[in-house]
Amino acid sequence: MNMPTLVESLQALREQGFVHDFNLEHSSLYCSELSLRLHPDDFEVMETIRFEGDSNPDDSSVLYAIRSTTDVRGTFLMAYGAYADGASAEIVRKLADHRNQ
Secondary structure: OOOOOHHHHHHHHHHOOOOEEEEEEOOEEEEOOOOEEEOHHHEEEEEEEEEOOOOOHHHOEEEEEEEEOOOOEEEEEEEOOHHHOOOOHHHHHHHHHHHOO
8 A cells, every 4th residue: 555655645735725834833833924823722733644764763754734723724744753852842732632543
């Protein structure tokens, strides 16, 4: 069974309206294009897609499809281990809660 690539997954999500890119900024997700900052109560995770590294587990990542309370839709890509890079406990919990469902 062929698993979708990151590019294919991003394209499929864009076709569903998840067109904005978010980055992690300590206690929020931030979209520079919109100058929009989302705190944990401002968004929900609609879908997660996990990508495994072929030869190195450190190459694994998760793609999140998120929707704000005002219906702004976008994606956020997080490499495993990036939680240690200063993410707040609230953001880590919000993302992990959906991934573990």
